[in-house]
Amino acid sequence: MIRSFKKIGLMSVVCAALLAGCGNSEDVAGMKLFRATATAAFKGKRAAKQPTVIPPQAIAQALGATTQPVFLVEIENRKAQALLLEIAKNGAYSTFATSERQTITFLNGMITSTRGLGDDLMSSDAAKLSDLVGSKQSGVAPYTIRFLNGEDITYAYTYQCRVTRGSKMPVIAGMVNTTATLMTADCKGDGPDLQNRYLVGANGQILGARQWIGNLAGYASSQALRL
Amino acid sequence: MLDFFRSGKVLKRSSVSGIALVLALASPAMPEGRVSYNLYGSPGLVDMPTANESPDATLTTTISKVGDAQRTTIGFQITPRLSGAFRYSGLSNYTSPASVKGVYYDRSFDLRYNLLTETASRPAVTIGLQDFIGTGLYGGEYVVATKSFAKGITVTGGVGWGRLGSHGAIGKTGTRTAELLGQGGIPTYDRWFRGDFAPFGGVSWAVNDRMTVKAEYSSDNYTTERKDAQFNGTSPWNFGLDYTFKSGTQLSLYHAYGNQFGAQVTFATDLRSAKIPGGLEKAPVPVLVRPVGAAKDLGWTQEAGKRDATFQALKAGLANEGLVLEGLDLKAQRAVVRIRNPRYGNEAEAIGRTARAMTRAMPASVETFVIVPTVNGSAMSGVELQRTDIERLEHVEAKAILQKTVVRDAFKLAPPVEKGIYPKFTWSLAPYTKLSVFDPNSPVRADFGARLKADFWVAPNLRLSGSITKKVGGNLDKSNRNDKSNLPRVRTDYAKYSIQGDPAIERLTMSAYGRPGPNLYSRFTVGYLEEMYGGVSTELLWKRVNSPLALGVELNYVKQRDFDQMFGFRNYETFTGHASAYYAFGNGFHGQVDVGQYLAGDVGATLSLDREFANGWRVGAYATFTDASFEDFGEGSFDKGIRIAIPMQWVLGTASRQRNTVQIQSLTRDGGARLSVNDRLYEQVRDYHQPELDKQWGKFWR
Numbered sequence: 001m002i003r004s005f006k007k008i009g010l011m012s013v014v015c016a017a018l019l020a021g022c023g024n025s026e027d028v029a030g031m032k033l034f035r036a037t038a039t040a041a042f043k044g045k046r047a048a049k050q051p052t053v054i055p056p057q058a059i060a061q062a063l064g065a066t067t068q069p070v071f072l073v074e075i076e077n078r079k080a081q082a083l084l085l086e087i088a089k090n091g092a093y094s095t096f097a098t099s100e101r102q103t104i105t106f107l108n109g110m111i112t113s114t115r116g117l118g119d120d121l122m123s124s125d126a127a128k129l130s131d132l133v134g135s136k137q138s139g140v141a142p143y144t145i146r147f148l149n150g151e152d153i154t155y156a157y158t159y160q161c162r163v164t165r166g167s168k169m170p171v172i173a174g175m176v177n178t179t180a181t182l183m184t185a186d187c188k189g190d191g192p193d194l195q196n197r198y199l200v201g202a203n204g205q206i207l208g209a210r211q212w213i214g215n216l217a218g219y220a221s222s223q224a225l226r227l
Numbered sequence: 228m229l230d231f232f233r234s235g236k237v238l239k240r241s242s243v244s245g246i247a248l249v250l251a252l253a254s255p256a257m258p259e260g261r262v263s264y265n266l267y268g269s270p271g272l273v274d275m276p277t278a279n280e281s282p283d284a285t286l287t288t289t290i291s292k293v294g295d296a297q298r299t300t301i302g303f304q305i306t307p308r309l310s311g312a313f314r315y316s317g318l319s320n321y322t323s324p325a326s327v328k329g330v331y332y333d334r335s336f337d338l339r340y341n342l343l344t345e346t347a348s349r350p351a352v353t354i355g356l357q358d359f360i361g362t363g364l365y366g367g368e369y370v371v372a373t374k375s376f377a378k379g380i381t382v383t384g385g386v387g388w389g390r391l392g393s394h395g396a397i398g399k400t401g402t403r404t405a406e407l408l409g410q411g412g413i414p415t416y417d418r419w420f421r422g423d424f425a426p427f428g429g430v431s432w433a434v435n436d437r438m439t440v441k442a443e444y445s446s447d448n449y450t451t452e453r454k455d456a457q458f459n460g461t462s463p464w465n466f467g468l469d470y471t472f473k474s475g476t477q478l479s480l481y482h483a484y485g486n487q488f489g490a491q492v493t494f495a496t497d498l499r500s501a502k503i504p505g506g507l508e509k510a511p512v513p514v515l516v517r518p519v520g521a522a523k524d525l526g527w528t529q530e531a532g533k534r535d536a537t538f539q540a541l542k543a544g545l546a547n548e549g550l551v552l553e554g555l556d557l558k559a560q561r562a563v564v565r566i567r568n569p570r571y572g573n574e575a576e577a578i579g580r581t582a583r584a585m586t587r588a589m590p591a592s593v594e595t596f597v598i599v600p601t602v603n604g605s606a607m608s609g610v611e612l613q614r615t616d617i618e619r620l621e622h623v624e625a626k627a628i629l630q631k632t633v634v635r636d637a638f639k640l641a642p643p644v645e646k647g648i649y650p651k652f653t654w655s656l657a658p659y660t661k662l663s664v665f666d667p668n669s670p671v672r673a674d675f676g677a678r679l680k681a682d683f684w685v686a687p688n689l690r691l692s693g694s695i696t697k698k699v700g701g702n703l704d705k706s707n708r709n710d711k712s713n714l715p716r717v718r719t720d721y722a723k724y725s726i727q728g729d730p731a732i733e734r735l736t737m738s739a740y741g742r743p744g745p746n747l748y749s750r751f752t753v754g755y756l757e758e759m760y761g762g763v764s765t766e767l768l769w770k771r772v773n774s775p776l777a778l779g780v781e782l783n784y785v786k787q788r789d790f791d792q793m794f795g796f797r798n799y800e801t802f803t804g805h806a807s808a809y810y811a812f813g814n815g816f817h818g819q820v821d822v823g824q825y826l827a828g829d830v831g832a833t834l835s836l837d838r839e840f841a842n843g844w845r846v847g848a849y850a851t852f853t854d855a856s857f858e859d860f861g862e863g864s865f866d867k868g869i870r871i872a873i874p875m876q877w878v879l880g881t882a883s884r885q886r887n888t889v890q891i892q893s894l895t896r897d898g899g900a901r902l903s904v905n906d907r908l909y910e911q912v913r914d915y916h917q918p919e920l921d922k923q924w925g926k927f928w929r
Contacts, residue, residue, distance in 0.1 A: 022655065024652075087513060088513035088514065089516070091622075093621070093622045097510065100509075102510050103511075105513075105622060112622060113928075115510035115511060115929065116507070116508065116510035118503040118504075118506070119505055120505050120929065122505070122929070123623055123624055123625070123928070125624075147504065147505070148504050148505035148925050148929070149499060149500070149501075149504055150499050150500035150504050151499040151840050151842045152505065152841045152923060152925055152926055153841055154625060216503070
């Protein structure tokens with residue numbers, strides 16, 4: 001007990017000197033905020049704006065380190081890329097995670113939800129669109145995507161998407177080396193007009209895509225490196 | 228290795244409870260149409276109002292100065308048509324016995340109601356009461372119409388009474404009294420729409436998305452300022468230029484009354500918007516779906532140590548989410564878990580993360596999950612989910628799982644606390660600020676220093692707790708107010724507490740919490756309850772988990788503490804207590820009535836109404852009416868105030884249970900004063916009850 005008091009005393013001096021606040025309590029008033037302010041002040045704007053591009057060595061390393069499916073995803077307006085490894089499967093949905101504990105869930109290669117990116121895509125009714133795109137047929141499919149508003153209440157954008165079949169092109173990335181068909185979905189509805197594009201492999205699997213995932217993140221490009 | 232996917236924008240953060248600062252730094256862009264605010268912080272031109280309204284739920288802070296008048300206004304759009312404002316003004320060069328160094332400070336409240344919204348063929352029409360409570364320095368009423376035309380031109384015309392009928396009057400409706408009702412602080416209904424009335428109006432032109440020029444004809448003669456101050460305006464014509472930033476912040480420059488210059492800044496924030504909607508907290512762990520047929524395997528029930536292994540696995544899983552597992556009752560098909568949630572301000576998110584962690588820890592045969600969140604060792608509710616639903620509905624709309632969720636009373640439902648968790652000791656040392664805003668003699672007073680807090684949990688529901696503060700600097704003790712009071716001085720000696728209480732024992736208490744019966748919650752606290760009182764405080768609350776109504780009783784016997792806030796007492800002791808009713812109206816509004824005896828022995832009731840948002844924002848007002856006469860109460864006549872709670876999760880953009888409440892009391896007086904004891908039950912209990920959980924359910928899968 002005496003030792004722990006001494007420790008507290010010593011730490012108190014350190015805390016006071018840093019004017020930051022400390023303790024073992026889970027809910028220290030002001031502490032989090034103070035630290036956040038200090039971090040923001042020291043880090044400045046630039047640090048967070050650094051674009052992150054995954055070098056080829058890192059991709060090779062990631063593919064070598066696991067036998068699980070791997071995706072490379074880029075958030076275009078943040079110029080940030082991430083490698084995601086599959087961590088869970090639930091029916092037709094597969095969830096992939098970054099090492100920073102952000103996750104993206106795919107339905108046959110189409111992003112249906114995100115977590116930890118900010119303004120996350122909470123859920124999608126994308127089965128019909130995914131089926132249509134995967135079938136490499138032109139046509140129309142309904143599509144709904146849901147988000148949380150600033151009050152943390154769910155809102156949805158409901159779309160009708162016109163899907164058109166485009167040309168065939170080679171897809172070479174990571175362990176994927178094949179030919180795919182470009183499918184374009186032009187979606188009109190409650191939200192902003194969208195144009196999502198999908199590269200569909202021979203078996204109907206979406207290998208790569210550029211799709212809109214929310215007002216904050218905008219378009220995300222995804223590329224399967226191993227399926 | 229990977230540090231990306233972060234939001235491109237650095238979150239600006241602030242440790243100040245000042246609303247203006249928080250709004251200025253953290254306010255997201257205003258999505259809706261631009262409203263121009265006047266020197267009073269109301270939708271308006273320069274000094275005159277318009278009939279426009281802010282978008283619903285907009286909180287505005289305006290700081291303006293024109294000539295010798297400085298005005299700070301907090302405004303809130305209470306409903307799409309109703310708005311209110313609180314204003315604190317400082318008039319320099321003002322000759323009055325109440326002036327402090329030549330500055331006269333005044334507080335005022337406004338209310339506006341939009342009678343007609345604008346259509347293609349008719350203007351918007353708004354009726355407004357300016358400074359309708361109190362001394363009425365800015366007292367005036369108006370009916371105003373505003374119509375927008377092509378090319379960004381907007382025309383406003385109106386009729387004003389009181390101050391707004393003091394120049395160029397064209398008629399008269401009755402006589403306007405100058406006498407004060409009570410001791411001030413009462414709605415000045417005997418003056419409304421009486422006396423001279425005069426027309427006012429103006430034009431504004433939005434040059435582009437950002438810039439607006441304005442011209443107006445003012446019907447305010449500044450009669451008082453001409454008489455008691457040095458106002459010498461020569462013209463009723465005012466001109467202004469607004470610049471509005473993308474964030475909604477408005478900067479304005481004015482030329483007014485022929486020879487005055489003015490400037491203002493207005494921060495506007497829609498409380499239903501956020502910079503990072505949904506927050507930036509890390510992703511939850513996904514559901515682990517059981518293999519087909521696995522649920523039939525009951526072999527594990529025979530395994531020794533399986534229950535303890537499951538507990539440890541789930542404990543680690545929950546710790547990963549910032550949640551604490553404290554108990555587990557594991558049966559072949561049903562598991563009841565006892566948790567604490569120190570992290571998530573959105574309780575549905577805490578429940579959702581617990582449910583997912585359970586899919587990874589529970590043996591496959593366990594189909595029913597019952598999650599019992601506890602606060603101070605008391606079980607708040609039992610949220611029952613079927614594992615099959617969790618597996619099936621993970622990737623669909625959050626509403627779907629809500630329909631399958633049962634929330635029940637947790638009386639005798641929580642499993643016992645695991646051995647080894649209690650007793651527990653926690654402590655913290657952190658900076659603090661104590662703020663006194665809009666004091667009648669000074670706009671802002673503040674103390675800052677260090678606060679050492681410690682809690683010793685003897686048992687999950689039994690806590691010894693204390694906090695000590697040491698002031699480092701500030702000017703709270705500079706308050707030279709020595710208010711006369713005909714009541715026992717239960718609150719008006721606050722300056723003495725501030726001067727002598729350094730260092731101070733803020734609180735030193737023992738509290739016990741319990742569940743005495745179904746739908747019942749209890750608290751017992753004894754010790755130094757708050758900076759001015761020590762004694763015994765007991766509380767009993769009745770609330771059904773699915774009901775918007777709660778009823779409570781609180782009884783306290785307290786003795787006034789010495790000014791030095793150490794262990795001694797003064798010789799004032801009293802009984803104080805209330806019966807309370809709380810009701811969630813379901814449209815975001817929340818009401819409370821407390822009836823009982825207050826600290827000074829006066830008997831009466833407090834009425835409160837708050838608008839609450841799922842993201843944690845709350846804006847509200849309260850008023851207390853007791854049998855203390857207006858004369859005994861003194862200036863202000865009765866206690867009233869507004870309060871704004873700022874959720875830290877909104878400011879930080881990530882999960883937090885903290886909330887900073889800024890309380891603006893009209894005046895600190897002795898009538899209608901309540902004990903400020905910690906951990907009143909209702910706030911803790913309702914978080915985990917419906918309808919509150921339902922409202923937040925969108926974050927269940929976040």
